[in-house]
Amino acid sequence: MIDSTMYLVGIRKDTKEYEQGANSCQICRKMIINAGIKEIVVRGNSRGEYTRINIDEWIKNDDLLEGITVY
Ligand SMILES: [Zn+2]
Incomplete structure (x- = not known):
């Protein structure tokens, strides 16, 4: 995975809409x-x-x- 690109999409479970400003938590960041x-x-x-x-x-x-x- 060295120098790779990861694609992230957040979809709200309640509204089924895309989550604006989706990001990863600290554990995933690490x-x-x-x-x-x-x-x-x-x-x-x-x-x-x-x-x-x-x-x-x-x-x-x-x-x-x-x-x-930050979580
Ligand atoms: Zn996470």
Whole structure:
């Protein structure tokens, strides 16, 4: 998985609509970093709307090192 791209889509169970701003939890972040994934592409609310997350930014700005928990 080194230097691979992961695609992420969040769909709300109650409304069946796409979740805006979907992202991974801290545990998944660590697994993504450890897997060597380079980039995550998150689907937005409409077709063709995507957000790209550079995993190097997660490594550089690792909030776990500061004791901040985000879940
Ligand atoms: Zn997770």
